[in-house]
Amino acid sequence: SRYLALVPAAGSGSRFGGPSPKQYLQLNNRPLMWHTLQVLSQVAAISRVVVVISPGDEWFDDFEWDLPKLSVLRVGGASRAESVRNGLQAMEAGEQDWVLVHDAARCCLSVAAVERLIATLADDAVGGLLALPVPDTVKRADGEGRISATVPRQGLWLAQTPQMFRAGLLAEALAAATVADITDEASAVEQYGHKPRLVEGDAQNFKVTYPRDLALARAILAARKE
Numbered sequence: 001s002r003y004l005a006l007v008p009a010a011g012s013g014s015r016f017g018g019p020s021p022k023q024y025l026q027l028n029n030r031p032l033m034w035h036t037l038q039v040l041s042q043v044a045a046i047s048r049v050v051v052v053i054s055p056g057d058e059w060f061d062d063f064e065w066d067l068p069k070l071s072v073l074r075v076g077g078a079s080r081a082e083s084v085r086n087g088l089q090a091m092e093a094g095e096q097d098w099v100l101v102h103d104a105a106r107c108c109l110s111v112a113a114v115e116r117l118i119a120t121l122a123d124d125a126v127g128g129l130l131a132l133p134v135p136d137t138v139k140r141a142d143g144e145g146r147i148s149a150t151v152p153r154q155g156l157w158l159a160q161t162p163q164m165f166r167a168g169l170l171a172e173a174l175a176a177a178t179v180a181d182i183t184d185e186a187s188a189v190e191q192y193g194h195k196p197r198l199v200e201g202d203a204q205n206f207k208v209t210y211p212r213d214l215a216l217a218r219a220i221l222a223a224r225k226e
């Protein structure tokens with residue numbers, strides 16, 4: 001079966017602010033998202049990289065992406081889950097194809113991490129995702145900025161992407177899910193009654209969310225080129 005990457009990039013980047021969405025910010029002379037798409041393209045097992053942008057996107061066509069496996073779908077929706085759902089429908093994947101959904105904003109993903117995910121899940125019945133054990137002590141806040149509880153971090157993981165599932169299962173799970181409370185593909189698959197596997201990711205695979213994240217992303221990408 002094939003391995004297809006699906007990259008939702010239809011967000012407006014409201015937490016980030018700025019004139020263009022964060023996926024188009026210049027990072028080492030290229031749009032942030034170019035780096036993301038480039039890493040996925042470099043994974044030999046992946047045959048197609050499909051990026052989902054918003055129908056009203058004004059930025060994509062201004063850049064020469066120059067990535068042979070790349071294709072673009074202008075079917076982004078109001079939420080990330082909707083963008084993924086629309087993309088999955090439009091990309092015409094076979095039921096058994098593996099789809100690796102990856103955030104456009106995780107531009108410091110490494111080829112090695114994707115290959116580890118693919119290798120670990122090759123024979124898996126469900127699929128899974130890259131994730132990291134929570135390193136810090138976790139607090140639950142009350143409404144007044146005071147701690148109401150300390151949550152034992154034992155067994156807690158931070159979900160990253162790619163999240164890798166068979167196209168058929170993912171489409172069914174997303175169709176059944178209440179989209180409002182879904183922030184990743186695994187939660188849809190969980191709601192659908194399955195237990196996705198956690199595969200250890202790496203800290204560099206963080207999601208650029210705030211302007212303060214840019215310096216770190218720039219440094220990581222620059223170091224790779226040397």
Ligand code: C5P
Nearest residue numbers: 008009010011077078079080083104105
């Ligand atoms: O907002 P957040 O950073 O969690 O978004 C994660 C990814 O989902 C980003 O790559 C963003 O562009 C994408 N997204 C999307 N459609 C939306 C909202 C977010 O494709 N409506």
